[in-house]
Amino acid sequence: xxxxxxxxxxxxxxxxxxxxxxxxxxxxxxxxxxxxxxxxxxxxxxxxxxxxxxxxxxxxxxxxxxxxxxxxxxxxxxxxxxxxxxxxxxxxxxxxxxxxxxxxxxxxxxxxxxxxxxxxxxxxxxxxxxxxxxxxxxxxxxxxxxxxxxxxxxxxxxxxxxxxxxxxxxxxxxxxxxxxxxxxxxxxxxxxxxxxxxxxxxxxxxxxxxxxxxxxxxx
Amino acid sequence: xxxxxxxxxxxxxxxxxxxxxxxxxxxxxxxxxxxxxxxxxxxxxxxxxxxxxxxxxxxxxxxxxxxxxxxxxxxxxxxxxxxxxxxxxxxxxxxxxxxxxxxxxxxxxxxxxxxxxxxxxxxxxxxxxxxxxxxxxxxxxxxxxxxxxxxxxxxxxxxxxxxxxxxxxxxxxxxxxxxxxxxxxxxxxxxxxxxxxxxxxxxxxxxxxxxxxxxxxxx
Numbered sequence: 001x002x003x004x005x006x007x008x009x010x011x012x013x014x015x016x017x018x019x020x021x022x023x024x025x026x027x028x029x030x031x032x033x034x035x036x037x038x039x040x041x042x043x044x045x046x047x048x049x050x051x052x053x054x055x056x057x058x059x060x061x062x063x064x065x066x067x068x069x070x071x072x073x074x075x076x077x078x079x080x081x082x083x084x085x086x087x088x089x090x091x092x093x094x095x096x097x098x099x100x101x102x103x104x105x106x107x108x109x110x111x112x113x114x115x116x117x118x119x120x121x122x123x124x125x126x127x128x129x130x131x132x133x134x135x136x137x138x139x140x141x142x143x144x145x146x147x148x149x150x151x152x153x154x155x156x157x158x159x160x161x162x163x164x165x166x167x168x169x170x171x172x173x174x175x176x177x178x179x180x181x182x183x184x185x186x187x188x189x190x191x192x193x194x195x196x197x198x199x200x201x202x203x204x205x206x207x208x209x210x211x212x213x214x215x216x217x218x219x
Numbered sequence: 220x221x222x223x224x225x226x227x228x229x230x231x232x233x234x235x236x237x238x239x240x241x242x243x244x245x246x247x248x249x250x251x252x253x254x255x256x257x258x259x260x261x262x263x264x265x266x267x268x269x270x271x272x273x274x275x276x277x278x279x280x281x282x283x284x285x286x287x288x289x290x291x292x293x294x295x296x297x298x299x300x301x302x303x304x305x306x307x308x309x310x311x312x313x314x315x316x317x318x319x320x321x322x323x324x325x326x327x328x329x330x331x332x333x334x335x336x337x338x339x340x341x342x343x344x345x346x347x348x349x350x351x352x353x354x355x356x357x358x359x360x361x362x363x364x365x366x367x368x369x370x371x372x373x374x375x376x377x378x379x380x381x382x383x384x385x386x387x388x389x390x391x392x393x394x395x396x397x398x399x400x401x402x403x404x405x406x407x408x409x410x411x412x413x414x415x416x417x418x419x420x421x422x423x424x425x426x427x428x429x430x431x432x433x434x435x436x437x438x
Contacts, residue, residue, distance in 0.1 A: 030286075060282040067249075067278065067327040096326035096366045103322040107315035108286040136365040143358035147315045147350045 002026045002114040003155070004105045007056065009045025011200060012120035014180045015170035016158060020118060021052065022173055028112060030105050031058040034094070035065040038186035048179050059104060068095055098131035099140065102154070106144050109152045116153035117144065124162045124199075163203035171209045178212040192217035221245045221333040222374070223324045226275065228264025230419060231339035233399045234389035235377060239337060240271065241392055247331060249324050250277040253313070254284040257405035267398050278323060287314055317350035318359065321373070325363050328371045335372035336363065343381045343418075382422035390428045397431040411436035 003020060007013045007029035020027055031045050042058055049056035105117040125132035137156065145151040158166055170177060182200045183190040190197050192215030204211035222239060226232045226248035239246055250264050261277055268275035324336040344351035356375065364370040377385055389396060401419045402409040409416050411434030423430035 057285065059286065061280075063279040063282070064323060064326070066276065067323060067330060069330045095329035096322060099318075099322040099362060099366050100326060103315060103318040104283060104286060107283070107319060110314035111286060111288045130368050131366045133365060136362060139358055139362035139365060143318060143355060143362055146352060146355040146358060147318050149349050 001116060002112065003028070004109040004112065004114050004117045005029050006101050006105050006117065006119040007031055007045055007049075009041040009043070009048060009181050010120075011170070011177065011180045011182055011203070012122055012158065012163070012166055014045075014048055014177075015166050015173065015175050016118065016120040017048070017052070017054070018173040018175050019157065019169060021054070027054050028108070028114065029054055029056040030101075030108060031056060032101055032104065033058055033060050033062060034068070034097070034100075035062045036094075036186075038181070038184050040183075040186045041181040044179055044181035048176065051176070051179075057108075061100070061104075064100070096131065098129075098136070102140055102144070106147060106152050106154075110148040110150065113150060114152070116155050118155040118157060120158055120166075121156040122158040122161055122163065122166060163199060164206040167203045167207040167209050171207070187216065189214050189216045191215070192219075220335060221331065222247070223328040223331065223333050223336045224248050225320050225324050225336065225338040226250055226264055226268075228260040228262070228267060228400050229339075230389070230396070230399045230401050230422075231341055231377065231382070231385055233264075233267055233396075234385050234392065234394050235337065235339040236267070236271070236273070237392040237394050238376065238388060240273070246273050247327070247333065248273055248275040249320075249327060250275060251320055251323065252277055252279050252281060253287070253316070253319075254281045255313075255405075257400070257403050259402075259405045260400040263398055263400040267395065270395070270398075276327075280319070280323075283319070315350065317348075317355070321359055321363070325366060325371050325373075329367040329369065332369060333371070335374050337374040337376060339377055339385075340375040341377040341380055341382065341385060382418060383425040386422045386426040386428050390426070401432075406435070408433050408435045410434070411438075 003025050005017055005020065005027050007017060008031060017027060029049055031042050033039055033042055046056055102117065109117050121132065121137065141154045144154050182196045184194045184196050185191040190213050197215065200213065201211060222244050224236055224239065224246050226236060227250060236246060248268055250261050252258055252261055265275055321336065328336050340351065340356065360373045363373050401415045403413045403415050404410045409432050419432065420430060
């Protein structure tokens with residue numbers, strides 16, 4: 001199939017990219033710069049796509065920042081440290097982010113006459129993000145099937161896998177984990193303390209796979 | 220209610236703006252510059268909102284043009300003249316335009332804690348635009364209700380009205396029709412020949428309302 005992949009340069013979407021290539025699909029990667037603090041991930045995405053010889057198109061959506069007030073990922077609100085939990089991480093919700101990303105990916109898929117848009121939703125997605133709910137994904141599936149005369153499908157190949165399983169699948173595929181980026185702080189190295197860094201470390205530990213990430217905070 | 224209105228500066232959305240203000244709602248207007256040939260409409264929108272003292276925020280989405288290949292509204296493909304019909308106007312379809320516009324309006328509504336997004340879909344919307352189908356609107360309604368913890372409603376107050384009825388409603392409300400912009404060509408005056416100009420003229424004629432538009436081509 002010909003697919004558009006919503007691709008951030010993070011752990012999950014990088015494993016998904018390798019997984020889809022291994023299945024023989026033609027992939028076009030879409031990255032979005034929406035003014036996220038951790039736009040460092042886009043540089044990782046670029047490096048990985050170059051290595052694989054896959055198209056990576058980054059769209060500059062920073063003009064929409066004035067519409068997205070109040071998220072610590074895009075505003076000057078300070079980013080919470082420590083484990084993911086509702087109280088701690090609510091500020092990282094970017095209003096309607098998934099619908100915006102998917103609408104652009106679907107538009108590109110329609111232009112390319114691609115069959116589907118794939119993205120790395122997984123079983124561990126946090127219930128604090130309303131647009132990670134399965135009912136939301138179902139509504140978007142339906143909208144994507146109707147928005148163009150050539151229906152676009154939405155694929156979530158990792159929806160039944162947790163992050164541990166994703167790391168294992170990545171190891172099988174020889175994914176260069178050291179090139180991927182997770183940290184929400186967006187420094188030179190992974191901070192090791194924010195919610196996504198903790199999850200990343202934890203996923204490698206539980207998968208029994210050696211973690212090549214250099215963390216600023218060693219534990 | 221507090222509402223975000225998808226607002227182009229065109230005839231339909233300008234009548235809707237006046238209609239919603241007359242109903243007593245607080246309105247925040249969103250215009251999108253997606254590189255449309257007729258971005259002249261955004262200037263009209265600005266002038267009308269200033270006159271009404273309503274916020275009009277235009278977001279520059281021209282960065283997404285590389286994703287939207289093949290539409291005569293955004294590309295260098297020449298624009299068809301003459302009446303709307305499938306063969307003639309297929310080139311004016313912008314891939315997934317409505318989902319993109321709605322996703323941004325919904326994001327802004329969620330940020331503002333607004334109740335709903337309104338847009339000027341109407342009974343005369345052309346069946347050649349797949350994302351004007353009612354099933355598509357229903358899927359988007361559902362997605363909007365789920366994308367945030369505070370559900371956002373989608374309102375289409377004119378969905379049962381044709382363009383003739385919209386002109387009549389506008390006349391009742393004292394809408395300054397001469398400030399609105401419809402023409403897809405985006406010149407200094409309405410061309411009078413493209414599909415939207417023909418529809419505009421026809422709507423005034425059928426409504427029995429004098430048309431204040433200066434057309435380049437008098438008939």
